[in-house]
Amino acid sequence: MPVSRMALLDALNTLLQPQLIADGCPNGLQIEGKALITKMVTGVTASQALIDRAVECKADAILVHHGYFWKGEDSCLTGMKKKRIATLLKHDINLFAYHLPLDIHPSLGNNAQLALRLGISNIQNLEGGKYSIALKGAFTPPITPKALAARLQQVLGKVPLFEQVEKELIHTVAWCTGGGQKYIDLAANEGIDAFITGEVSEQTIHTAREMNIHFYAAGHHATERFGVQAVGDYLASQFELEVDFIDIANPA
Structure with missing residues (x-):
């Protein structure tokens, strides 16, 4: 109907x-x-x-x-x-x-859906307050930097750009899907071990190196595929509606 x-x-x-x-x-x-x-x-x-x-x-x-x-x-x-x-x-x-x-929805949003697939727990707002575009959480047990890169590749289907620093294990992580590289400064100032986003800027790598935070750029498109799928599934469950996700490939 x-x-x-x-x-x-x-x-x-x-x-x-x-x-x-x-x-x-x-x-x-x-x-x-x-x-x-x-x-x-x-x-x-x-x-x-x-x-x-x-x-x-x-x-x-x-x-x-x-x-x-x-x-x-x-x-x-x-x-x-x-x-x-x-x-x-x-x-x-x-x-x-x-x-x-669609980024900030607590269960169906892009950030929440990526966290679900990566196994991130204890999720909180990175920016503080009731609503935050970027989030933070933890890996329990902690994960190695290379293991996180491999997990991102498995979940997203592409090899992430990865800047590894000195820390041997990642206990805490912050992330923002899409073009959220600017939030690395906030994550680093909080002493978080790793930051994940979709894109990278030239200065992002210097921030990662100088503030000792692992950095992963996993693709703007790749990190933002899951939210719209989750909302589509929700609509299909609420209405007699046929919903199909179409992934137009984009390497960015």
């Missing part, structure tokens, strides 16, 4: 509570499509490739982590953006997008 667009939006907003965190893009329904939804496609980014696959699958809606209309970008609908949005409008496909709300 189809679910209405507004019922689906209400369910997503109730689950992810986008009003709780300031973001650099609008969260929720970004492109309006069909009023009734039977099939949804989920993916990391609303790229043309994902949209084309959704069209092939005859999907009524797409749910992504990286949508459109970012602060500071050109607002004109030209070129790549025009083609993407024109395809959605032509096929009457709804686009739902949740950025930071």
Whole structure:
């Protein structure tokens, strides 16, 4: 039985509570499509490739982590953006997008889902307060730096960039999926043994070396695949809705 667009939006907003965190893009329904939804496609980014696959699958809606209309970008609908949005409008496909709300959800979010797969326990907010984009936790028993690199490769399917320092065992770890490399400073100042994120900047390696914290860059796309899948599974369990995750490969 189809679910209405507004019922689906209400369910997503109730689950992810986008009003709780300031973001650099609008969260929720970004492109309006069909009023009734039977099939949804989920993916990391609303790229043309994902949209084309959704069209092939005859999907009524797409749910992504990286949508459109970012602060500071050109607002004109030209070129790549025009083609993407024109395809959605032509096929009457709804686009739902949740950025930071999908990172911070305590059980279905990108950070929580990565921690689950890596076996991290005693999870707490790295930034303090009620809501934190980055998290911290522990490995019990502790793990060697090379063993953590191997575990990341097994979980994510790619070899992480790995900067090893002097510590022989990793007891404590902090992490932020995607482009969260800036949080390494906060983790290092707390004396945490290792930091995991998706991307790396030139200065990140110097921070790791000079502040004696193991660093892993495991891929922006790779570390942010699990949250949208978990939310898609949740929606499928709540509604009579067919949900398929489509992974558009991206080495970044």
